[in-house]
Amino acid sequence: MSQVFGADLFSELDRLQRQMADVFGGFPSSIRSGRSGAFPPVNIGSTDDTIEIVAFAPGLKRENLEVSIDKGLLTISGERGPSYADDSPDSKRYARERFVGSFRRVIELPQSADPDKVQARYANGCLSISVGKREASKARTIAVQ
Secondary structure, X not given: OHHHXXXXXXXXXXXXXXXXXXXXXXXXXXXXXXXXXXXXXXXEEEOOOEEEEEEEOOOOOHHHEEEEEEOOEEEEEEEEOOOHHHHXXXXXOOOOOOOOEEXXXXXXXXXXXXXXXXXEEEEOOEEEEEEEEOHHHOOOOOOOO
């Protein structure tokens, strides 16, 4: 069996699983759906005044994160290094579920988003982004005369 799959069967199975996920993962159809395993995973919601995005990215340094907005697209990018256990040349890896490497998530914002009203904060492994809504898009009550 080691001749067919190489010396490390678990590494081969891990590689095959990642390839299958890439092939059958599909493409997102809206900001509410995404490919399984995309990093960082996000929650997206809204209030009357803001669009709230929370990206779950533990183990990152604030200076390794970048948030930008252009033409209605919010981009979260950065890089996540290996954990200390991955650095050892003597260790064999049987499974790898923690994402390592550079990443980029692009989220299409609704037309009501105001690109001049964006705040981002990273704490406890969560990147919280708040995007204000344009005044013209907010609900208002019209007096009936």
